Amino acid sequence: DAKTTQPPSMDCAEGRAxxxxxxxxxxxxNEYVYWYRQIHSQGPQYIIHGLKNNETNEMASLIITEDxxxxxxxxxxxxxxxxxxxYCIVRAFFSNTGNQxxxxxxxxxxxxx
Amino acid sequence: xxxxxxxxxxLIKTRGQQVTLSCSPISGHRSVSWYxxxxxxxxxxxxEYFSETQRNKGNFPGRFSGRxxxxxxxxxxxxxxxxxxxxxxxxxxxxxQRTDTQYFGPGTRLTVL
Numbered sequence: 001d002a003k004t005t006q007p008p009s010m011d012c013a014e015g016r017a018x019x020x021x022x023x024x025x026x027x028x029x030n031e032y033v034y035w036y037r038q039i040h041s042q043g044p045q046y047i048i049h050g051l052k053n054n055e056t057n058e059m060a061s062l063i064i065t066e067d068x069x070x071x072x073x074x075x076x077x078x079x080x081x082x083x084x085x086x087y088c089i090v091r092a093f094f095s096n097t098g099n100q101x102x103x104x105x106x107x108x109x110x111x112x113x
Numbered sequence: 114x115x116x117x118x119x120x121x122x123x124l125i126k127t128r129g130q131q132v133t134l135s136c137s138p139i140s141g142h143r144s145v146s147w148y149x150x151x152x153x154x155x156x157x158x159x160x161e162y163f164s165e166t167q168r169n170k171g172n173f174p175g176r177f178s179g180r181x182x183x184x185x186x187x188x189x190x191x192x193x194x195x196x197x198x199x200x201x202x203x204x205x206x207x208x209x210q211r212t213d214t215q216y217f218g219p220g221t222r223l224t225v226l
Binding site for chain 2: 091
């Protein structure tokens with residue numbers, strides 16, 4: 001699985017969009033990009049995932065560049081409850097490799113009132 | 114639909130003891146993965162079970178073991194506890210081996226004294 005690079009920390013003003021970048025320059029064609037977040041000492045929460053097209057759900061949007069070497073998670077209107085560590089994960093889709101995610105160090109997002 | 118549940122939520126043990134942690138996956142999910150999270154090492158994969166078979170194992174000593182039952186519930190066991198085993202132990206479930214989206218439980222906080 002390709003490794004990811006994320007900034008260690010970011011701040012965002014409450015009510016503004018939070019844009020969290022992720023670099024995955026060695027991603028392969030069959031590898032998905034997943035985003036999870038973890039609020040202090042709780043289990044990671046699934047946010048969104050995608051392969052090549054941009055994706056949107058009720059929580060966030062995922063923008064993947066055309067060459068798929070980077071992506072951005074967008075929280076459209078950040079609230080204080082979005083303060084968490086955000087993990088970008090690249091995961092190959094092979095049925096025989098099981099569900100092992102490499103979480104990396106993530107980005108600590110602080111939403112400021 | 115109920116989420117992943119883990120019991121107990123908190124546990125205090127002493128060195129040399131053993132401990133068993135339990136995980137009940139989301140109804141209909143057949144894959145269960147276990148992770149260890151510590152401040153120094155972050156989230157590390159322990160093992161994954163699917164249909165009562167261990168499919169993947171992380172780089173942990175043999176003191177860490179697990180099993181899965183026919184109802185997909187899983188347990189992990191740590192024998193001869195060491196101080197360094199103090200961590201948050203997280204369980205995640207997914208539908209099957211073709212679906213990589215994992216949903217995490219709240220974790221069990223183990224403290225070894």
